[in-house]
Amino acid sequence: TIGPNSQLAGKSMIESGIRQEFDLMIIVIRKPGDDMVFNPKADTLIEIGDTMVVVGSARNIKMLERIAR
Numbered sequence: 001t002i003g004p005n006s007q008l009a010g011k012s013m014i015e016s017g018i019r020q021e022f023d024l025m026i027i028v029i030r031k032p033g034d035d036m037v038f039n040p041k042a043d044t045l046i047e048i049g050d051t052m053v054v055v056g057s058a059r060n061i062k063m064l065e066r067i068a069r
Helices: 018-024 057-068
Strands: 025-030 036-038 053-057
Touching: 018 025, 018 057, 053 057
Parallel strands: none
Antiparallel strands: 025 036, 025 053
């Protein structure tokens, strides 16, 4: 879940570098209010309160979790 101090908040998927830096695939972003964005596009905005479902190595997921807080 994207926290209020996350360096990802306010960035688009492409700006976040999640795929390039962490080698993770974002399957879905659950927006506050339960809206779901499946297979988010490069210009999808990451916002505070978003919850991401990702696939990748446990190590890389942990690294993403640290910057998402």
